[in-house]
Amino acid sequence: MDAIRIVGGAELNGVIPISGAKNAALPLMIASLLTDEELVLENLPRLRDVQQLQQILSNHGVSYMIEGKRPGQGSMDGQIVHLRAKEIIDTKAPYELVSKMRASFWVIGPLLARMKECRVSLPGGCAIGTRPVDFFIDGLKALGAQIDIERGYAVASAPDGLQGATFEFPKISVGATHTLMMAASLANGVTTLKNSAQEPEVTDLANCLIAMGAKISGAGTDTITIEGVEKLHGARHSVLPDRIETGTYAMAVAMTGGEVMLKGARADLLQSALDVLEQTGTHITVTNEGIRVARNGTALKAVDVTTDPFPGFPTDLQAQFMALMTRAEGTSTITETIFENRFMHVQELARLGASISLDGQKAHVEGGSELKGAQVMATDLRASVSLVIAGLVAEGETKVNRVYHLDRGFERLEDKLTACGATIERISA
Ligand SMILES: CC(=O)N[C@H]1[C@@H](OP(=O)(O)OP(=O)(O)OC[C@H]2O[C@@H](n3ccc(=O)[nH]c3=O)[C@H](O)[C@@H]2O)O[C@H](CO)[C@@H](O)[C@@H]1O
Numbered sequence: 201m202d203a204i205r206i207v208g209g210a211e212l213n214g215v216i217p218i219s220g221a222k223n224a225a226l227p228l229m230i231a232s233l234l235t236d237e238e239l240v241l242e243n244l245p246r247l248r249d250v251q252q253l254q255q256i257l258s259n260h261g262v263s264y265m266i267e268g269k270r271p272g273q274g275s276m277d278g279q280i281v282h283l284r285a286k287e288i289i290d291t292k293a294p295y296e297l298v299s300k301m302r303a304s305f306w307v308i309g310p311l312l313a314r315m316k317e318c319r320v321s322l323p324g325g326c327a328i329g330t331r332p333v334d335f336f337i338d339g340l341k342a343l344g345a346q347i348d349i350e351r352g353y354a355v356a357s358a359p360d361g362l363q364g365a366t367f368e369f370p371k372i373s374v375g376a377t378h379t380l381m382m383a384a385s386l387a388n389g390v391t392t393l394k395n396s397a398q399e400p401e402v403t404d405l406a407n408c409l410i411a412m413g414a415k416i417s418g419a420g421t422d423t424i425t426i427e428g429v430e431k432l433h434g435a436r437h438s439v440l441p442d443r444i445e446t447g448t449y450a451m452a453v454a455m456t457g458g459e460v461m462l463k464g465a466r467a468d469l470l471q472s473a474l475d476v477l478e479q480t481g482t483h484i485t486v487t488n489e490g491i492r493v494a495r496n497g498t499a500l501k502a503v504d505v506t507t508d509p510f511p512g513f514p515t516d517l518q519a520q521f522m523a524l525m526t527r528a529e530g531t532s533t534i535t536e537t538i539f540e541n542r543f544m545h546v547q548e549l550a551r552l553g554a555s556i557s558l559d560g561q562k563a564h565v566e567g568g569s570e571l572k573g574a575q576v577m578a579t580d581l582r583a584s585v586s587l588v589i590a591g592l593v594a595e596g597e598t599k600v601n602r603v604y605h606l607d608r609g610f611e612r613l614e615d616k617l618t619a620c621g622a623t624i625e626r627i628s629a
């Protein structure tokens with residue numbers, strides 16, 4: 201299995217192009233199940249999760265065609281992909297496929313809305329907490345579905361079609377909001393979703409569904425209203441830039457020092473994280489081209505952070521920020537409020553010399569540690585990349601094992617960092 205080898209010590213300087221967002225790409229691809237016409241997605245990142253979802257969708261009958269490169273398109277540009285679910289050939293989403301990725305469970309919304317029945321395995325995904333699916337089940341039941349859990353599968357049916365209703369999520373859930381919004385787009389009547397997720401990826405999906413003929417208002421606020429339509433049609437949509445990739449590279453530059461332009465990044469997608477970075481003493485400049493991040497010689501200040509749903513500080517940047525705080529002056533307290541088990545990187549950062557103590561959902565990071573290279577291994581995607589960031593400043597060689605986690609969500613990570621001066625390569629472990 202491949203590993204990533206890093207020799208720490210180099211500043212980052214140059215340009216990093218930001219890819220399309222994984223967490224927008226996945227629900228957008230799933231939306232192709234809602235229509236028998238073609239959905240064309242531009243700026244789709246080349247990621248393991250995208251490939252994995254392609255397999256799941258193909259099992260349901262979705263054709264997948266990657267458009268040939270146009271002249272002038274660089275190798276870093278996202279792909280243009282044509283998806284078409286002309287016919288749904290199988291309404292079962294099997295364990296072997298769904299257990300590999302959390303988002304694959306979201307097919308339950310479109311399949312139920314279009315086919316009036318489906319059988320979807322309970323999901324897998326990053327091991328960061330129990331991650332139940334009760335909001336999906338309760339929400340779809342509110343729309344008139346009958347759902348039973350049988351032998352690890354959600355078995356769902358709605359013989360007369362889904363019916364519009366009002367549903368309030370007990371807690372904000374990105375995936376349940378995506379799923380209910382897709383299902384309600386083809387329901388009879390009006391659905392109101394209260395306490396909805398306001399993440400930019402929800403708005404991106406809503407914009408695509410609207411382009412497909414859905415009648416949706418309020419996406420990006422906590423109340424989304426969907427007037428069901430009989431049929432959706434094809435559309436063309438460009439995936440928004442990845443705010444988590446953006447924040448990750450911004451933190452990497454804050455860590456190493458130097459100056460990097462994050463090309464194509466949008467500040468409005470991660471303002472809270474950029475505000476925190478500025479408080480650490482990192483310079484952020486927003487331009488038409490993207491976001492410029494710089495730290496030249498100034499010491500890093502310790503800052504306390506609490507993760508929250510959007511527009512708060514994203515849980516998907518918590519591990520990377522913790523790596524950064526190992527090098528700050530003073531102690532930083534990082535509180536995780538979204539997932540109950542998202543501190544798996546703490547013991548691995550400790551292998552590199554970090555001094556972090558845990559107290560329930562709080563991590564106290566003592567800054568100023570001299571990190572030294574070691575072999576490390578992470579159990580999830582963002583934890584893995586936090587170890588890469590730490591490795592960029594650790595003295596000597598760091599080897600990050602289980603690289604397949606990184607490949608789920610970071611496109612050409614080692615190429616992008618090498619281009620800015622890092623010593624990083626993929627090796628066969
Ligand atoms: C592919 C994708 O987009 N993944 C993102 C998505 O995950 P995902 O959509 O799985 O995360 P949710 O927003 O649903 O989870 C938020 C919280 O709600 C809980 N919950 C959720 C559903 C449910 O039925 N019952 C329940 O209790 C979860 O356990 C968690 O504690 O949003 C998370 C929170 O921003 C991000 O970290 C993930 O990167």
Ligand SMILES: C=C(OP(=O)(O)O)C(=O)O
Pocket residue numbers: 223301302303325326328516581582609
């Ligand atoms: C937690 C993540 O992904 P998933 O929801 O697919 O497990 C993530 O992207 O950080």
